[in-house]
Amino acid sequence: MKAAPFEYARAGSVREACELLARHGDGAKLVAGGQSLVAMMAMRLLRPAWLVDINEIEALQFVAIEHHAVRIGACTRQRAVERDDALAARVPLLRQALAWVGHLQTRNRGTIGGSLAHADPAAELPLVAQVLGARVVLRSSAGARTLAADRFFAGPMTTALRPDECLEESHWPVWPERRTGSAFTELSIRHGDFAIVAAAAQLALDADGRCTRAAFGLGGAAGTPLAFPHLAARLVGTRLDEAVVQEAARAAAAETQPGSDLHASAAYRRHLAGILAARALRAAHAAALAR
Amino acid sequence: MSETLYAISVDVNGRRRTGQVPARLSLVDWLRDEVRLTGTHVGCEHGICGACSIMLDGEPVRACLMYAVQAHGHRVTTVEGLARPDGAVSVLQDSFCEAHGLQCGYCTPGMLIAAQGLLDANPDPTEAEIRDAIGGNLCRCTGYQQIVEAVRLAAARIKESAP
Numbered sequence: 001m002k003a004a005p006f007e008y009a010r011a012g013s014v015r016e017a018c019e020l021l022a023r024h025g026d027g028a029k030l031v032a033g034g035q036s037l038v039a040m041m042a043m044r045l046l047r048p049a050w051l052v053d054i055n056e057i058e059a060l061q062f063v064a065i066e067h068h069a070v071r072i073g074a075c076t077r078q079r080a081v082e083r084d085d086a087l088a089a090r091v092p093l094l095r096q097a098l099a100w101v102g103h104l105q106t107r108n109r110g111t112i113g114g115s116l117a118h119a120d121p122a123a124e125l126p127l128v129a130q131v132l133g134a135r136v137v138l139r140s141s142a143g144a145r146t147l148a149a150d151r152f153f154a155g156p157m158t159t160a161l162r163p164d165e166c167l168e169e170s171h172w173p174v175w176p177e178r179r180t181g182s183a184f185t186e187l188s189i190r191h192g193d194f195a196i197v198a199a200a201a202q203l204a205l206d207a208d209g210r211c212t213r214a215a216f217g218l219g220g221a222a223g224t225p226l227a228f229p230h231l232a233a234r235l236v237g238t239r240l241d242e243a244v245v246q247e248a249a250r251a252a253a254a255e256t257q258p259g260s261d262l263h264a265s266a267a268y269r270r271h272l273a274g275i276l277a278a279r280a281l282r283a284a285h286a287a288a289l290a291r
Numbered sequence: 292m293s294e295t296l297y298a299i300s301v302d303v304n305g306r307r308r309t310g311q312v313p314a315r316l317s318l319v320d321w322l323r324d325e326v327r328l329t330g331t332h333v334g335c336e337h338g339i340c341g342a343c344s345i346m347l348d349g350e351p352v353r354a355c356l357m358y359a360v361q362a363h364g365h366r367v368t369t370v371e372g373l374a375r376p377d378g379a380v381s382v383l384q385d386s387f388c389e390a391h392g393l394q395c396g397y398c399t400p401g402m403l404i405a406a407q408g409l410l411d412a413n414p415d416p417t418e419a420e421i422r423d424a425i426g427g428n429l430c431r432c433t434g435y436q437q438i439v440e441a442v443r444l445a446a447a448r449i450k451e452s453a454p
Contacts, residue, residue: 001313001315001316001317001320002315002317002336003315004315005294005313005314005315006314006315007295007314008295008297008314008358008360010360010361010363031361034356034357034361035338035353035356038317038338038355038356038357038358039337039338039356041315042317042336042337042355043337051314051358053361055361056364079350102427103341103426103427103428104351104405104408104409104423104424104426104427105341105344105351105352105353105405105427106338106352106353106356106427108347108350108351108352109347109352109353109356109357191426192426192427
């Protein structure tokens, strides 16, 4: 046995999970898919006194398609989201990003909420949440609050979640524009690894081919995934020609604060950020033009 | 200090197995050391290598990234459960032999589970789909080519034998 000893509780409901968190405080940790947490416990990077298992809470496993957003229960498996055609038609970036997330075996178990709460700065789903301005519902015994992604992600593996809160669901905006295109791309050592740098973009065009709405961002380029709403705003009204795309990507890369590690220097990551942001914008543009 | 033990009951390859486990016992350790099904291999023990792949409720997952206590009430299929009821190897397993899809055999149970999961969902996979399905499983002997060929051979054989 590699993990340090802990006590286990299987929560039957979100209310029960919140009560257990309130009772055991900082020593308790929620486990959803466990695809990061259990590995970290095996390495004893984490030694929770209590593990509160939310996998059996059926109310946390759903995809609800609504007019302006798709709501996803925190414990919904990544694979279930990836396979959902109706969802992919409304929030295509999720399926595009999930193709880069781990492997089939990890996506069969890994959850949407778990990836958001783990908040790895190079992870794909947090980047999509940041780019689209997804919102998360955080519940405790005292009640629920809703936070936008940019308020939720606080730093590397750090979120606004309080020790007694459970991430209950996430809300992903649906763009109603008919000519919407999106793209996700990244560079990693091997497919399925965390990205060295990742980029996501979503664009809407009018009948004339002019951009009416834009969003893009970068992962692995700072302590949290980055979105660039001020730079995206400059794309609106343009035809997204190469000079415009290059300038937006260059400006975004200049705003990154990447770190250096064994795999890539900060300078190389910043270089990649510009390249990948431009690729994502071009691919999203092509997808929008094709609609 | 004695650790709390949790009672579990798991359907393993169609048979109900019960046990008393500490919470930190991984599912793969329970399957190997308590249930004595040693076909599933332990590799990296932190979710990278895929050797410990099993099916949980019919879908391939990593048994080192689950605690045994979490499998309570669920259905687990190990590599032993892929064989035919009379113990003969399955078409997929036989195809691994035929196409030399293994050398040392350490990754093989994980590869078989990953490939079976693919064929269950997609009986006629492309080479790209096969490579994607086994992308989470490391093999240091074969260079993967013969494994891909084995899965392709199995798919063709299953198709041929279908009514």
